[in-house]
Amino acid sequence: MESIEAIYEYAWLVPVLPLVGAAIVGTGLISYSQTTSTLRRPAAVFIVSLTGAAMVLSFLLFFSQVQGHETYTRMIEWASAGDFRITMGYTIDHLASLMLVIVTTVAFLVMVYTDGYMAHDPGYVRFYSYLSLFSSSMLGLVISPNLLQVYVFWELVGMCSYLLIGFWYGRKPAADACQKAFVTNRVGDFGLLLGMLALFWATGSFEFEVMGDRLTELVTTGGLTTGLAAIFAILVFLGPVAKSAQFPLHVWLPDAMEGPTPISALIHAATMVAAGVFLVARMFPVFEQLPTVMTVVAWTGAFTAFMGASIAITQNDIKKGLAYSTMSQLGYMVMAMGVGAYGAGLFHLMTHAYFKAMLFLGSGSVIHGMEEVVGHNPALAQDMRLMGGLRKYMPITATTFLIGTLAICGIPPFAGFWSKDEILGSTFEVSPVLWAVGWLTAGITAFYMFRMYFSTFEGEFRGTNKEIQIQLKREQLMAMGASLGPGAMNSKELTLDAEAHDDHGHHSEVPHESPIAMTFPLMALAVPSVLIGLLGTPFANYFEAFIHPPGEAVEALAEAGGAFDWSEFLIMGGSSVGIGLIGITLAVMMYRTRQLDPSAIADRIKPLYQLSKNKWYIDEIYDVVFVQGSRKLAKQVLEIDVRIVDGLVNLAGFVTLVSGEGLKYLENGRAQFYALIVFGAVLGLVLLSGIT
């Protein structure tokens, strides 16, 4: 027992270990940039082993929690002023230990993968130090005992995300994307900050459960109106909306794919984006008391799930497609939270973390292979129209990608089936309409994932088809031309430039399988993607017994588990598998056997096709409303500043000048005149005081 306690005593090492790695390598990069950059392998080994140590520690904590160790919390006083005290520390409970395991395993595998993916990148060491800093922030977030500390780490992961999206800061789209991500998150974080302060004002605490209890008490005693409490909670929910890419703050996530692929896997699929769902889980004691908030959360999730899936259908960029899929799956999790299916949402978070990380790493492997053929041009290397038939060249990647695809489509016994089915089942009990949205989305998911799989790995290899390459390049130029504005650059110049760049990267005619550093994480992640769902089967739900809402008793859950209804499970599971199979069949007919022509269908439903292809025009709407709008507002404010504010300042100067000019003639240098004035003034004062 002694040793177990010692693990908890040193649990703070979990986030600190990667931080040490990031700090040492980061300091080296700042102080001795040249030397540190050449120490590629040592730096990588150092950071990966620190993360590995954190992973081992996390597993120990997790197993101890599984064996029923009670929640361990250690707090220190951080700041105090009179009665006002802020405490910091860490808490290890079931949820935190589970998240620690998810984050450290994915981070560890992604770091191993990075060695292969970034092998030729000059920023290799910098990338590792950022990765390590991110892992540290994310681990700190999950063990935070109160909302304030969550906020600190919340901002830190946001900053790491910014640094990593803009990792290739030389590329304009990447630089734009990292700013977009940062600004969009700022909107949500401001809501979170306001909500957090409002809840502190109302309840006087940053602790999650105290907050929930006192808020309930205040609402029932009438100290706080329900409406106001709901507004506070929704403000807090804005944070997760931005971080987990929920509508309407989802716009940053697809653009974030400009970052290196390991980042897309780690941050923008498995961990950071799930932080939003995690925060909703932590805030569950507050949210569950307010039905309005739960409805808002559920509908936001459902709408996002549907929108993400509908956009993913028409994306040609493999990473963009996966990004919209992530958005859609996060929508599921948020919807689960909203309908009160706490355990189901977190279960999906876990399964999704593994299979989506694997899918992203698989796409990275594909891109890595494609770059050999089409050169280091993201517009070409990531476009599925140039892929096809890759199974022949990259068998491991193809197999793992297929496993991930089956998992996300909800085909039993893969992980995604159990978690998605559990969410849909719990949703049906609350609202059949929400269930219908989720069910339809499941079908669309199956369709677009298999479209992606078939376009990438089956059929003929199209990478050497010059016609498609030229067409894609033209599209890229048009997109760039649009963003640069007319006349910004000569289009001929651009063409030549792209041509030269392309020739530079030409190595071979066929793609190759990625090195073992990249395929090993894929294989490792395939195991949980297949098996982890079995932890949460409806007839033996170990997961829900472990992860349950803070207020709920364990006994109640065990009973619910005992009263398992096979027929209900078969209906629910059968319907979701059914629509999944319909989606898959459609995808097979359109992209494998070519019985249906996708472009003919697209032509027939042109408006819908365009809506999906243009991402529901949300970027355009935001551009008009917010970007142009704030520019116009800025112009107006400038006018006011120039006319009114500057005018007042100038007027003050002018008045002083004129009055000085007028009064200076009294200063005539005659002492006797001054004496007369003084005498007159005194006389005047005496008379005045005499009268009154």
Place this chain on the structure above:
Amino acid sequence: MIQLEYFLLLAAALFCIGIYGLVTSRNVIRVLMSIELMLNAVNLNLMAFSNYLDPASATGQVFTVFVITIAAAEASVGLAIVLSIYRNRDTVDMEQFNLLKW
């Protein structure tokens, strides 16, 4: 005992004469003399009030002695300045001393 009002009227008259002389004189010496008159008017007031409020003690009288002393020092400084101005500008006319102006 003479009434307080007589002293005050005398002092006021003396003060007004002093002011008149101060404002209208063109000769610096006469200006200094006018200032002395005003000071003496103040001294008279001090002694009159002192006597009126508490005839036993001689507070006002002591003050007056101090004022006279300071006035003597002031007059000597003033005359020295006047002498210096005269040496520089060959005149003691107040109208000519208006260099310090806009």
